[in-house]
Amino acid sequence: MGHTSTTASIARRRVVSLTTLSVTFVAVFGSSIGVDLLSRWTGSIDGIWLSNAVFLAIFLKHGRRDWMAIAIAGFTANVAADLVAYNFTYAVTFAILNLLEVLIVALPLRTMVLDRDFTRSSSLIAFYALAVGPAPGIAALLFGAFAVISEHTQFFPAAINWYSSDALGLAIVTPPLMTVKWSDVKAMFGRDQIAGTCLLLSTVLGAIVLNFFLRNYPIAFLFFPAVVLLTFQRGFAGGTAALLMTSAYLLVPALFGQSSGALHSHSIREQITVVQVFIAVLSFSVVLVGAALEERRRLGQWLAAAIARAENSREEALLAKESAEKANRSKSMFLANMSHELRTPLNAVIGFSEMMHSEIFGPLGDRRYREYTGLIQGAGKHLLDLINDVLDMSKIEAGKQELHRERLNIMDVVRDALAMMQEQAAAGQVALEIDANTAPVFIQADRRAMKQIFLNLLSNAVKFTPEGGRVCVTTQTEGDRVILSVRDTGIGIPAEQIYRLGNPFVQVRNNAGTTQTGTGLGLALVRALTEMHDGTFRIESIEGQGTTVSVSFPACARETLAA
Ligand code: ATP
Ligand code: MG
Numbered sequence: 001m002g003h004t005s006t007t008a009s010i011a012r013r014r015v016v017s018l019t020t021l022s023v024t025f026v027a028v029f030g031s032s033i034g035v036d037l038l039s040r041w042t043g044s045i046d047g048i049w050l051s052n053a054v055f056l057a058i059f060l061k062h063g064r065r066d067w068m069a070i071a072i073a074g075f076t077a078n079v080a081a082d083l084v085a086y087n088f089t090y091a092v093t094f095a096i097l098n099l100l101e102v103l104i105v106a107l108p109l110r111t112m113v114l115d116r117d118f119t120r121s122s123s124l125i126a127f128y129a130l131a132v133g134p135a136p137g138i139a140a141l142l143f144g145a146f147a148v149i150s151e152h153t154q155f156f157p158a159a160i161n162w163y164s165s166d167a168l169g170l171a172i173v174t175p176p177l178m179t180v181k182w183s184d185v186k187a188m189f190g191r192d193q194i195a196g197t198c199l200l201l202s203t204v205l206g207a208i209v210l211n212f213f214l215r216n217y218p219i220a221f222l223f224f225p226a227v228v229l230l231t232f233q234r235g236f237a238g239g240t241a242a243l244l245m246t247s248a249y250l251l252v253p254a255l256f257g258q259s260s261g262a263l264h265s266h267s268i269r270e271q272i273t274v275v276q277v278f279i280a281v282l283s284f285s286v287v288l289v290g291a292a293l294e295e296r297r298r299l300g301q302w303l304a305a306a307i308a309r310a311e312n313s314r315e316e317a318l319l320a321k322e323s324a325e326k327a328n329r330s331k332s333m334f335l336a337n338m339s340h341e342l343r344t345p346l347n348a349v350i351g352f353s354e355m356m357h358s359e360i361f362g363p364l365g366d367r368r369y370r371e372y373t374g375l376i377q378g379a380g381k382h383l384l385d386l387i388n389d390v391l392d393m394s395k396i397e398a399g400k401q402e403l404h405r406e407r408l409n410i411m412d413v414v415r416d417a418l419a420m421m422q423e424q425a426a427a428g429q430v431a432l433e434i435d436a437n438t439a440p441v442f443i444q445a446d447r448r449a450m451k452q453i454f455l456n457l458l459s460n461a462v463k464f465t466p467e468g469g470r471v472c473v474t475t476q477t478e479g480d481r482v483i484l485s486v487r488d489t490g491i492g493i494p495a496e497q498i499y500r501l502g503n504p505f506v507q508v509r510n511n512a513g514t515t516q517t518g519t520g521l522g523l524a525l526v527r528a529l530t531e532m533h534d535g536t537f538r539i540e541s542i543e544g545q546g547t548t549v550s551v552s553f554p555a556c557a558r559e560t561l562a563a
Contacts, residue, residue: 017066017069020058020062020066020069020070020073021069021070021073022073023058024055024058024070024073024074024077025073025074025076025077026077027051027054027055027058027077028051028054028055028073028074028077028078028081029051029077029078029080029081031050031051031054032050032051032077032078032081032082033081033084034050035048035049035050035051036081036084036085038255039255040085048165048168048169048172048173048251048276049162049165049166049168049169050169050173051077051078051081051098051169052098052101052102052166052169052170053169053170053172053173053174053177054173054177055074055098055102056102056105056106056131056170056174057173057174057177057178058070058074059071059102059103059106060106060109060110060174060178061178064110067106071099071103074098074099074102075095075096075098075099076095078091078094078095078098078099079091079092079095082094082095089150090150093146094143097139097142097143097146098139100138100139100142101135101136101138101139101166101170102135104130104134104135104138104139105127105130105131105135105170108126108130109123109126109127109130112126114126114127118175118178118179118287118291119179119236119290119291119294119295120291120294120295121288121291121292121295124175124287124288124291127174127175128171128284131167131170131171131174132167132170132171132280135166135167135170136162136163136166136167136170137163139162139163139166140159140160140162140163140166141159143158143159143162144156144158144159144162147159164272164273164276165276167280168276168279168280171280171283171284172243172247172279172280172283175283175287176236176240176243176283176286179236179287179290180236180237180240181236181237184234184235184236184237185237187237188234188237188238188241193234196233197234197238200229200230200233200234200238200242201230201241201242201245203226203229203230204223204226204227204230204242204245204246205245206226207222207223207225207226207246208245208246208249210222211223211249212249212260215260215261216261216262217261218261218262220250220278223246223282224282224285226242226246227239227242227243227246227282227285227286228285228286228289230242231285231286231289231290231293232289232293235290235293235294236286236287236290236294239286239287239289239290240286242286243279243282243283243286246279246282247279247282250275250278250279251272251275251276251279254268254271254272254274254275255272257271259271259275263275328397329397329398329399331394331397332394332395332397332398332400333394333398335390335391335393335394336391336394336395336398336400339387339388339390339391339394340391342387343384343387343388343391346380346383346384346387347384349376349380350377350380350381350384353373353376353377353380354373354377356369356373357370357373357374357377386519386521389519389521389522389525390519390521392452392525393504393521393524393525393528396525396528396529396532397528401532403445403446403449403532403533404446404447404448405444405445405446406444406445406446406447407442407443407444407556408442408443408444408445408447408450409440409441409442410441410442410443410445410450410475410482410484410553411439411440411441411475412440413447413450413451413454414434414454414473414475414484415434416451417451417454417455417458418432418434418454418458418473420455421455421458421459421462424459424462425462425471428462428463428465428467429467429468430462430465430467430468430469430470430471430488431469431470431471432458432462432471433470433471433472433473434472434473435472435473435474435475441475441477441482441555442555442556443482443533443553443554443555443556444554444556445533445553446533449529449532449533450529452525452526452529453525453526453529453530453551454473454484454486456522456523456525456526457486457522457526457549457551458471458473458486459522460486460522460523460549461486461487461488461490461547461549462488463518464488464490464491464547465488465489465490465491465546466490466491469488469489469490469546470488470489471486471487471488471489472486472487472488473485473486473487474487477555478552480554480555480557481552481553481554481555482552482553482554482555483550483551483552484550484551484552485548485549485550486548486549486550487546487547487548488546488547488548489545489546490546490547491543491544492541492542492543492544492545492546492547493508493539493541493543493547494508494543495541495543497509498539498541501523501539502523502524502526502527502537502539503524504520504521504524505519505520505521505524506520506523506524507520523539523549526549526551530551530553533553534553534554535551535552535553535554536551536552537549537550537551538550538551538552
């Protein structure tokens with residue numbers, strides 16, 4: 001299978017190359033002979049040299065590996081065409097000069113990778129610089145020298161004739177060959193465009209007719225709007241069609257020395273030169289306008305694609321956000337349900353172990369059974385605390401936490417919490433006190449939530465403060481807010497970790513100074529409950545010196561206070 005397809009692709013390549021070669025030969029030969037015959041028939045100089053322009057376009061449209069074959073085909077075609085009128089030496093010399101001219105444009109363009117797209121202004125400018133400069137210039141100088149040596153004619157007329165007809169050919173014919181797509185030409189004359197195209201072409205025709213009848217006035221500028229209009233409406237294909245019509249109208253009479261109007265009194269050479277320059281300028285306008293339009297079209301496409309991309313990623317982000325929120329909600333729901341299911345059996349464990357511990361129905365016998373039931377009870381209570389925290393956190397995250405706000409003296413809550421923590425503080429030999437200023441401070445809040453906040457803050461402070469340390473609660477009013485701080489002289493928190501705290505299950509990493517364990521839910525609960533009360537939460541700490549965790553709430557307005 002593989003072998004067959006390789007053979008097929010080799011065969012296809014060879015066919016493509018063969019077609020290219022015959023096209024090259026026929027096009028170069030035909031345009032060369034045609035222009036030669038025309039100048040013989042009109043008895044004048046070549047008005048425009050086409051074959052190099054065609055030759056060059058074929059070069060530019062093909063890959064480098066085809067160049068050798070194309071060069072040989074074009075060269076042979078040139079020799080063959082010239083043999084019709086000249087001897088072998090002349091024919092070979094002309095063919096060499098033509099090939100040289102074409103390569104002087106093609107090689108630099110290919111090297112600068114500017115040959116691919118003639119709808120880009122950088123490619124066009126490079127092309128024009130080469131095609132009206134060094135390429136026909138160098139070939140013309142060599143041709144002039146050859147004419148002087150072999151024919152003893154004058155150098156300049158020969159060189160100038162070569163230069164002008166070749167520069168014109170390259171400048172006018174190559175860009176359309178590179179930019180006009182056959183599909184565009186077909187579309188231009190397709191069913192839905194043909195009426196408009198005819199109308200547009202008739203404006204060119206109108207310009208030609210006007211020019212013909214008013215030939216004693218210099219009104220050739222009328223061609224510009226007509227040609228530009230066609231380029232605008234039908235792109236390179238339209239512009240080129242207009243250009244062809246105009247060129248035919250102007251160049252053909254000039255070749256016979258029959259130009260109309262002001263040109264009539266000039267020599268045939270001058271007539272041809274003026275017409276050449278005019279057509280070249282017109283062609284340049286078509287190409288520039290076409291390139292600008294193409295650039296605009298590309299920009300439009302790019303913009304549309306960018307907008308589509310942005311739209312897509314916005315939708316994706318929304319979807320991602322939605323599914324993340326959904327996942328989080330269902331996680332919270334799951335936890336809330338699970339915690340509830342866990343609490344019921346746990347209460348049984350704690351309750352019965354308590355009964356056993358206090359030997360309500362008689363002694364347990366061995367002393368160790370009493371000890372064990374005490375441990376079961378302690379562990380059960382710890383587990384229950386944990387489950388309660390998880391339950392609270394998931395309730396908050398699921399948006400199911402309900403607050404029963406009432407006007408309360410927050411200092412009462414603080415004192416209650418302090419009392420509950422006293423035992424634990426004493427066990428850890430930590431002094432637990434409240435700042436002297438204990439004037440009542442009223443806020444609108446849920447009592448249970450407030451108690452939870454301060455119990456958590458105090459338990460942390462006590463837990464992370466070594467023996468002999470001190471934990472102190474202070475109050476402060478700032479404007480219409482009340483700030484409550486729990487200050488300890490404990491181990492502190494490394495500065496770079498403070499920002500992580502306050503999220504569920506986050507604890508300080510490598511906290512070497514402590515053997516304490518917990519779940520990492522305390523601060524997350526504090527933060528969430530605080531925020532639910534329009535409060536703010538803030539941790540300040542210096543490692544090794546102590547920590548201050550502050551919460552602030554809006555205080556009740558004075559009128560409420562007075563009431
Ligand atoms: P839980 O409170 O759920 O039983 P926990 O106390 O470890 O567990 P948080 O209260 O959320 O969790 O505290 C998170 C971490 O922040 C703690 O593990 C500790 O490392 C650090 N931390 C909190 N308060 C203090 C403090 N007063 N001093 C030093 N470190 C603290
Ligand atoms: Mg804690």
